[in-house]
Amino acid sequence: MTDVLTVRDLRAGYDGGTVLDGVDLTVPEGGVVALLGRNGAGKTTLVHTVMGLLKPYSGSIRVGDRDLAGAAPHTVARSGVAIVPQGRRVFAPLTVEENLRLAAGRDRAGRAWTVRRVYELMPRLAERRGHRGDQLSGGEQQMLAIGRALLRNPRLLLLDEPSDGLAPAVVDDVAVLLEGLRGEGIAALLVEQDLHLAFRLAGEVAVMRKGQIVHRAPTSEFRADRARAHALLGVG
Template sequence: MKPFLRVRGLRSGYAGGVVLGGLDLDAEEGGIVAVLGRNGVGKTTLISTVMGFVRPYEGSITLDGRELAGARVDVIARAGVGVVPQGRRVFAPLTVAEHLAIAARRRAATGPWNRARILYLLPRLGERLGHRGDELSGGEQQMLAIARALLGNPRLLLLDEPSDGLAPAIVSQVGEVIREVSAEGMTVVLVEQNLALALSVAEHVAVMQKGSIVHRAPCAEFASSPGDRRRLLGVD
């Protein structure tokens, strides 16, 4: 079966420097792939290149057969790609309600995710509609970043370190959201340092080293292989 997301020979970086050196990655429709790796191996560059924030030097990125490598961010978003960036990047002066209203303007004409459903899934946001971005906790900002992405009704959701700096209870809630969107057919690529979260939600792992995927495995296999985890990630 052809992968829904297919990345081949992807090379990209910054100011002529190479970070990704011929990377390949697949994700099946409705599946969750966790991209793992130590700091500095290029995980965020991968997310940024797929989303169009970084222009690739060469290689192919296809979504459901459509080539997106080198396309503008707005073109990629309209093709069905949404992103939850590392660090949340909410707008400090805007309220939660204003964030959601702006995201809803770009909402696809069809799709299950609207404001009412977002607030049902993430009720804390409903309690904070009048609060500014800089008045939210880290967990609330992360929920807002996820809500903003879902309102675009993406077919592919890219999440870059969504558990970073969050309390365990909020990390658990992030995991529940990821499972729910995948159960409804959304494809998810999850970049994550929290191995417990990644292994609890993903079906497959892809481990990066020095800008390339060097190991692929089903999550159950990787979870039962402490030798692979020590060798590839330096963790038990």
């Protein structure tokens, strides 16, 4: 299986300080890798660096066969990467329809994802299409953020804490939605504190500590090794 994302010896940070200290990570085509770690480990910094929101000090970020380290966010997006940011960040004054149309841009023939298809996948958004972003529940905003990302027709989704601030029942709805995307061939790098959600969606687990990937294993193997999970994450 080929890799859609290959990160090698990546170093990045803020104001000259180092957060990512030699990160090596791959995400296979169509696979989901859960990026776990304690707060401050550098997970969101890695997502932002891959997306081009933060320029790295050194190292490489390849999407397919293209090196995108230091590329602008719009260049990364055009290369097949889309982000669902922590906190959702929908445009509050715009309606659901306007948020989606803005993400879709001009309609082009042959696009896998259209506004109509997003509505078919998430009927609740279709029902709320005339409501502003700030009139939606947290779960509806998360669905809108996912729909907006899909309209970029990505090869790779960067999901940063999709369960953040959501009630357990709503997290389950988001999980069902994301599980439904498995057959679409979209790979994902999933940053998540909710281990139940991470284990449900991901085929592999990568653990980050102090800006480095310190462990990687199939999800089933990681779950079976409780002692290691506790040592790495502080959980049973």
